[in-house]
Amino acid sequence: MSPSNRTSRPHEIVERALALSTADGCAVIADEHSSANLRWAGNALTTNGVTRGRTLTVIATVDGKDGTASGVVSRSAVTAADLEPLVRAAEAAARDGAPAEDARPLVSGVPESAGFTEAPAETTPAVFDAFAPALGESFARARSGGRELYGFASHEMTSSYLGTSTGLRLRHDQPNGTLELNAKSPDRSHSAWAGRATRDFTDGDPAALDAELAQRLRWAERRIALPAGRYETLLPPTAVADLLIYQLWSSAARDAAEGRTVFSRPGGGTRLGDLLSPLPLTLRSDPAEPGLESAPFVLAHASGDDSSVFDNGLPLSRTDWVREGRLERLVTTRHSAELTGLPVAPAISNLILEGGGDRSLEEMVAASGHDGPALLLTCLWYIREVDPATLLLTGLTRDGVYLVENGEVTGEVNNFRFNESPVDLLSRATEAGRTERTLPREWGDWFTRAAMPALRIPDFNMSSVSQGV
Numbered sequence: 064m065s066p067s068n069r070t071s072r073p074h075e076i077v078e079r080a081l082a083l084s085t086a087d088g089c090a091v092i093a094d095e096h097s098s099a100n101l102r103w104a105g106n107a108l109t110t111n112g113v114t115r116g117r118t119l120t121v122i123a124t125v126d127g128k129d130g131t132a133s134g135v136v137s138r139s140a141v142t143a144a145d146l147e148p149l150v151r152a153a154e155a156a157a158r159d160g161a162p163a164e165d166a167r168p169l170v171s172g173v174p175e176s177a178g179f180t181e182a183p184a185e186t187t188p189a190v191f192d193a194f195a196p197a198l199g200e201s202f203a204r205a206r207s208g209g210r211e212l213y214g215f216a217s218h219e220m221t222s223s224y225l226g227t228s229t230g231l232r233l234r235h236d237q238p239n240g241t242l243e244l245n246a247k248s249p250d251r252s253h254s255a256w257a258g259r260a261t262r263d264f265t266d267g268d269p270a271a272l273d274a275e276l277a278q279r280l281r282w283a284e285r286r287i288a289l290p291a292g293r294y295e296t297l298l299p300p301t302a303v304a305d306l307l308i309y310q311l312w313s314s315a316a317r318d319a320a321e322g323r324t325v326f327s328r329p330g331g332g333t334r335l336g337d338l339l340s341p342l343p344l345t346l347r348s349d350p351a352e353p354g355l356e357s358a359p360f361v362l363a364h365a366s367g368d369d370s371s372v373f374d375n376g377l378p379l380s381r382t383d384w385v386r387e388g389r390l391e392r393l394v395t396t397r398h399s400a401e402l403t404g405l406p407v408a409p410a411i412s413n414l415i416l417e418g419g420g421d422r423s424l425e426e427m428v429a430a431s432g433h434d435g436p437a438l439l440l441t442c443l444w445y446i447r448e449v450d451p452a453t454l455l456l457t458g459l460t461r462d463g464v465y466l467v468e469n470g471e472v473t474g475e476v477n478n479f480r481f482n483e484s485p486v487d488l489l490s491r492a493t494e495a496g497r498t499e500r501t502l503p504r505e506w507g508d509w510f511t512r513a514a515m516p517a518l519r520i521p522d523f524n525m526s527s528v529s530q531g532v
Contacts, residue, residue: 073117074180074234076141077226080121083150086157087131088124088169090227090375092362093117095183098219099190105211106202113188117141120364122372123153124169130162133372135365163373165366165398170376171229173360183222184236190218194264201269205246208277214244218264223362231376235358238262239511241502244269245462246276248283253475255279256441256462258301258502260511262354279441279463285474287466289528295437296523297427297467298488300501300515302443303416306456306485307346308506308513309446311414313454314384315369316393320403325454325486326393333393333403340388340489344418348411349381354500355413355512369410371396382408385489413512418495424517427496431519432467438523439465439472442504443481454484458505459529479525494519 073093080091095117102110120137134156138149194216205212218240225233240261247254255276261267298306319326319333326334350359361377363370374396383391392408400407422430424439431437446458460478467473496517503513 073183073222073224074226074232076119076146077224079143080119080146080150081226081228083147084123084154084228086123086154087126088228090122090169090225090372092120092364092375093224094120095222095224096219097185098217099186099188100215100217101191101195101198102215103198103202104213106206111188115185119149121150121153122375123150123157124166124373125154125157127162131166132157132160133163133166133366134158134160135372137364163366165371165373165396167371167373167397169227169229169373170231173231173233173376173378175232176234179224179232179234184220186218186220186238190240190264191216194267194269198269201273204270205273209249210273210277210280211247211249212244212273213247214242216240216242216264216267223358225360225362225376227376233360233376235360235362237358240264240267241507241511242267242269242272243502243507244272244276246273246280248280253280253283254462255283256504258504258507260500260502260513279465282465282472283463283475287474287476289466289476291479291525291527293522293524295431295435296520297424297431297437297439298518298520298523299424299440299442300499300517301504302440303515303518304414304501304503304513305443305446305505306483306488307416307515308414308503308510309448309456310454310485311384311394311410313451314393315399316395316403316405316408317368317399319393324451325484326390333405335390335393335405337390338388339385339390339486340492342418342492342495343387344385344416344489344495345383345387346385346414346416347381347383348413349415350379350411350413351381352413352415352514355415355514357412357512361409368399369394369396371398373397374409377407377409379409379411382411412510414510415498415514416495416516417498418516420495420497420516422494422496424496427494427517427519428467428472429470432469432471437467438476439467444505446505449482454486455482456484457482457526461504478529480527480529482524482526488518488520491520491522492518493521
C-alpha cells in the first residue's frame with residue numbers, strides 16, 4: 064500500500080504527524096470539511112454545490128532554559144508528501160521563537176473519543192431532500208402574492224480529530240446549517256429578511272418564513288418618517304444574539320484585569336459579581352445544550368487573550384457568564400486564569416440567554432405602543448466597536464423597522480444608525496421574552512449556535528437616520 068493511501072484517513076494523518084515529530088511536545092488537529100448549498104433569486108434556484116476539504120494544524124512545543132516555545136502551522140489540502148515538511152515547519156517556528164507566555168503542560172488524561180478511528184462525517188445534497196420541495200412551493204406562493212424571494216441555504220459538517228504527544232485522541236463532529244430568506248416587493252422598494260439556524264434542515268420551514276416576510280411587506284406599504292432619538296424598542300432574538308456574541312468576544316478575563324474593557328473595575332480588578340441587569344437574566348454556554356451542541360473540549364488553532372494552543376483537549380462544560388443578572392465568569396485559559404486568580408473558563412461555541420419570560424415577540428408587540436410609539440426591529444447590520452472601555456457599539460438597522468402603536472404594527476419607518484453598549488442595554492432592559500433558537504445576522508458566518516429572547520429596551524438610542532434598506 065502506498066504512503067498516500069496509508070495516510071488518507073484523518074486519524075492516520077494525525078498519528079503519522081505525531082510520529083514524525085521530534086519536538087518536546089506536539090498536538091495535531093485534522094479538520095475534515097464538507098458543505099452543500101442552494102442559492103435562489105427571483106423565485107427560482109440559481110446554483111447549488113458541494114465542497115470537501117481538509118485542514119491540518121500542527122502545534123510543536125520546544126522546551127528551553129527560559130521556558131517553552133510553540134510553533135503553529137496550518138495548511139489545507141494536505142497530502143502524505145506534505146506531512147513531514149509541515150511538521151518540520153512547526154518545529155522550526157517553535158525553535159526560532161521566544162518562550163510562549165501561555166505555555167503550560169499539554170493536556171493529558173482525557174479518555175479517547177468514540178469513533179476516533181472512523182471515517183469523518185459528511186454532508187451531501189440529500190440534506191435538502193425535504194427542504195427543497197418546500198422551498199419550491201414557497202416560490203409559487205411568492206409569485207402569486209407579488210413577492211420575489213432571494214436567499215441561500217447552507218449545510219456544513221466538520222469532523223475534527225485531535226491527537227497529542229500526551230496521548231489525547233479526541234474527535235468531534237459539528238453540523239452547521241443556515242437559512243437566509245429575503246423577500247422584495249416587485250418594485251424593489253421594500254425588503255424583509257428572516258434567517259434560521261439548523262443542524263440538519265429537518266426543522267427548516269420556508270413556508271413559515273415566507274408568510275412572516277409577506278406580513279412585513281404588507282406592513283411596509285405605509286411609510287412613516289421618524290427622526291433620530293431614543294425610542295422604546297423591541298429587539299428580536301437575532302439582534303440580541305448579535306449584540307451578546309460581541310459581548311462574549313469582549314469578555315477575556317486578562318483584558319478586564321488589566322483595565323482595558325467594560326468588565327474592568329475602576330481602580331483595578333474585574334467586575335465579577337457586579338449586577339449587570341435588574342432582570343433575572345442568565346447568559347450561558349453549554350456544549351451539551353440540546354439543538355446547539357458544540358465541541359465538548361477545547362479546539363484551539365492559535366493562541367490569544369482568550370485561547371491557548373496548550374489547552375487543546377481541555378474538557379468543557381456548562382459555564383454561566385451572567386447568572387441571575389450578575390457577572391459570573393470571564394473567559395480564561397489556564398494561563399490567564401493563573402494570572403488573574405480566576406477559575407478556568409475557556410470559550411465555548413454556543414450562547415444562550417434566558418430571562419424567565421414566556422411571551423413571544425408577537426405578544427410583546429401587543430403590549431407595546433400604548434404610551435407612545437414603539438419600534439420593532441428586524442435585525443442589525445455592520446456592527447463596529449466605538450469604545451472598548453464601555454463596549455459602545457455602532458451599526459445600522461436593516462430590512463425593516465416597524466412602528467408599533469396601541470399594540471399593533473402600523474407601518475414601516477426609516478432605518479437608523481444606533482449607538483449602544485450591550486452591557487448597558489442589559490441594565491436598562493425591562494422585559495425579556497421567550498428564549499428561542501436564532502441566527503445572528505451580522506455574525507452568522509462565524510457564530511450560529513445561539514438561543515435568545517426578545518428584549519424590550521425603553522430608550523434605545525437611534526443616533527441618526529440611515530438611508531439604507
